Amino acid sequence: MSLHGSCRLPISIVALGASICVLALIVACESHRNKSLSASATIIPKSEWPQVVTDLIREAREKRIDAGAIRVYHDSEEEYFLECAASPELLALMTARWELSPVKESHAMVRRFRERAPSEFSPSSKDVDYFLSSNWLAGEKGHLFCLIHDKARNRVVVRYYYNF
Secondary structure, three states: OOHHHHHHHHHHHHHHHHHHHHHHHHHHHHHHHHHHHOOOOEEOOHHHOOHHHHHHHHHHHHOOOOOOOEEEEEOOOOEEEEEEEOOHHHHHHHHHHOOEEEEOOOOHHHHHHHHHOOHHHOOOOOOEEEEEEHHHHOOOOEEEEEEEEEOOOOEEEEEEEEEO
16 A cells, blocks of 8 residues: 555544534534524524414504514424514504503512523513413413513513413
8 A cells, every 4th residue: 555545534533423423513503503592492594483473463464564584483392483673563453453451570570581582582671561461361271471671672472371
């Protein structure tokens, strides 16, 4: 075996090993990014959004309300988290459509939301409004919503839970 021939094999192995390491690093970074959202919540494509979210977006478009960029996360426990910019018009539409009522931060469902939500959704200040759907407040089943309006970040985060 020539010296030239023996060098090709190690170089090929090194190149293959480097490629595998880079791929593993990419996978690890993507995995870490998803885990930082929550242990089980992942961003889902529009085609998998709950009907109540797509209905809201459709109505917002019809009323010429800019919903901006929306991200929807799905949790393994059949709950969803929606995150978007907060405009007064969009907040009014959400409040009316989902029959939201203001509640205090100390409400049990708000505390549960904050425990379950990805850490990135934690409000950045005390300038926050909290809302729950009327059926959730009444202890009924159905489409249940808990909304946090983080005024400092001008952001809305909604926990949607389907309970029938």
